[in-house]
Amino acid sequence: MTIAPSSNQTADENAGTVTFLPHQLDALYSKSKFLVLTGGAGSGKSFVALEKCIACASIYHDATIVIVRKTRESLVSSVGIQLENILERDPNVVHQKSKNRFYFKKTGSYIILAGLKDDRQRSALLSIGKKGSVDLIWVEEATQLSGDDLKLLLSRLRGKAMGFRQLMVTTNPGSPQHYIYRYIIANDKVRDKTVIHSRADMNPHIPEDYVEWLRSQDPSSTFYKRYWLGEWVAAEGAVYPQWTPDIHICDPFEIPEWWIVMRAVDYGFRSPASVLWAAINPLSGDIYIFQELYQTELTANDLAPLINHHTKHEITSTVTDRDPAANQILNENGIPTDEPDKDKLGNIDRVKKYLDNAIKRHRDGNLKPYEHPALYVFNNSLIAEDEKLVAKKHPLRLADEMLAYEWEPPKEGKETIADKPKDEYDHAEDALGYLLAHIEAGGLVGFGAMDILDDIWD
Ligand SMILES: Nc1ncnc2c1ncn2[C@@H]1O[C@H](COP(=O)(O)OP(=O)(O)O)[C@@H](O)[C@H]1O
Ligand SMILES: [Mg+2]
Numbered sequence: 134m135t136i137a138p139s140s141n142q143t144a145d146e147n148a149g150t151v152t153f154l155p156h157q158l159d160a161l162y163s164k165s166k167f168l169v170l171t172g173g174a175g176s177g178k179s180f181v182a183l184e185k186c187i188a189c190a191s192i193y194h195d196a197t198i199v200i201v202r203k204t205r206e207s208l209v210s211s212v213g214i215q216l217e218n219i220l221e222r223d224p225n226v227v228h229q230k231s232k233n234r235f236y237f238k239k240t241g242s243y244i245i246l247a248g249l250k251d252d253r254q255r256s257a258l259l260s261i262g263k264k265g266s267v268d269l270i271w272v273e274e275a276t277q278l279s280g281d282d283l284k285l286l287l288s289r290l291r292g293k294a295m296g297f298r299q300l301m302v303t304t305n306p307g308s309p310q311h312y313i314y315r316y317i318i319a320n321d322k323v324r325d326k327t328v329i330h331s332r333a334d335m336n337p338h339i340p341e342d343y344v345e346w347l348r349s350q351d352p353s354s355t356f357y358k359r360y361w362l363g364e365w366v367a368a369e370g371a372v373y374p375q376w377t378p379d380i381h382i383c384d385p386f387e388i389p390e391w392w393i394v395m396r397a398v399d400y401g402f403r404s405p406a407s408v409l410w411a412a413i414n415p416l417s418g419d420i421y422i423f424q425e426l427y428q429t430e431l432t433a434n435d436l437a438p439l440i441n442h443h444t445k446h447e448i449t450s451t452v453t454d455r456d457p458a459a460n461q462i463l464n465e466n467g468i469p470t471d472e473p474d475k476d477k478l479g480n481i482d483r484v485k486k487y488l489d490n491a492i493k494r495h496r497d498g499n500l501k502p503y504e505h506p507a508l509y510v511f512n513n514s515l516i517a518e519d520e521k522l523v524a525k526k527h528p529l530r531l532a533d534e535m536l537a538y539e540w541e542p543p544k545e546g547k548e549t550i551a552d553k554p555k556d557e558y559d560h561a562e563d564a565l566g567y568l569l570a571h572i573e574a575g576g577l578v579g580f581g582a583m584d585i586l587d588d589i590w591d
Pocket of ligand 1: 153
């Protein structure tokens with residue numbers, strides 16, 4: 134089956150000479166309602182998804198093709214740039230930059246870049262397409278989207294231009310609890326689907342040393358299983374198995390003026406420095422990480438002005454790592470610092486309690502918030518992605534670390550006891566630990582005095 138008689142030719146005209154790999158041809162020709170390209174890193178999933186979008190826009194008349202990532206900004210700076218490079222010399226394609234779309238003159242079709250970060254991006258997406266309908270949607274890095282995001286996308290998929298409609302997702306594997314796995318990949322009730330698994334060693338176009346690097350990872354690690362083998366496995370050694378993106382990641386909102394705002398800093402240079410901006414509701418004790426910086430190669434001298442530049446609220450305290458030289462630089466830049474308890478295990482327990490509370494309250498709406506203070510992260514918290522970390526497929530923010538942070542595996546012949554986390558992917562985690570340790574030690578939020586507020590919540 135082919136997309137159209139001239140499909141390969143048309144794709145080639147636009148993209149130079151492209152030779153697709155066998156698993157990519159399957160993706161190119163699939164007309165299933167759901168097309169899931171999953172597998173290890175670097176296996177050529179995004180490449181073929183992009184080529185398919187271009188091929189369809191070149192072949193089909195009046196088609197609306199939408200490419201989606203959680204935030205439109207991250208999409209524009211990744212796929213958007215690739216599209217520009219491929220299409221810039223094509224006289225038949227007009228890049229309407231301010232509208233984040235590419236217009237194909239010969240066919241009248243569009244490729245549109247969209248995001249789901251906030252209400253603005255969501256309503257822009259809802260207004261896309263001729264009579265509000267879309268023919269092909271490609272979701273890049275699909276594990277970042279929530280189940281509700283996916284439902285919203287499916288509701289747009291009503292186009293008639295191509296003779297088939299498709300939701301195509303590209304994703305590295307995540308937890309088998311993830312809705313993409315549960316509701317699409319492993320769900321027999323969804324019949325009209327094609328799932329294509331691929332691995333880096335099926336793609337001769339990536340550097341051999343990258344394949345070797347993936348292959349040489351610790352075979353017991355979740356990273357190895359997901360990014361090399363391409364398997365949807367639970368993070369068995371996960372420090373925070375209770376982390377649930379659908380519950381703990383929330384839509385952004387305006388921070389009320391009377392809330393407490395704090396910052397937490399974990400220094401780094403080769404590994405990322407992490408700065409968290411946290412807003413605390415003094416009535417409930419709920420903590421919202423509303424902004425974060427997560428970036429490599431920043432000294433304290435770089436960090437201080439960045440912290441000041443991105444701070445728009447009055448700050449009650451800034452908790453940091455125990456690093457006198459770095460702290461002094463922050464102090465000299467108008468950032469007084471506090472050093473809370475660095476007890477890693479104690480801080481992990483504190484984070485767990487806040488995560489558990491969010492889940493309990495999600496399940497039981499009658500629980501009193503101030504008796505179960507919870508932790509949430511804004512879905513648009515990250516100021517900007519660090520390209521170096523993107524290239525290495527490392528965590529880009531706190532929410533990613535929550536999935537990647539693991540316990541050290543047990544020593545040969547010893548019982549499994551979770552007593553030491555691995556020394557990686559713990560940067561935002563450490564900052565979060567300092568934050569909670571400080572809140573508890575300082576009694577910043579007077580939970581004890583809250584009994585009188587029973588009435589308010591009842
Ligand atoms: N058929 C192909 N021809 C040329 N280069 C390819 C082809 N397929 C993939 N690549 C290249 O291989 C690299 C990894 O592919 P990518 O699609 O980014 O992998 P994934 O999305 O699975 O992580 C990219 O640099 C991409 O350009
Ligand atoms: Mg990719």
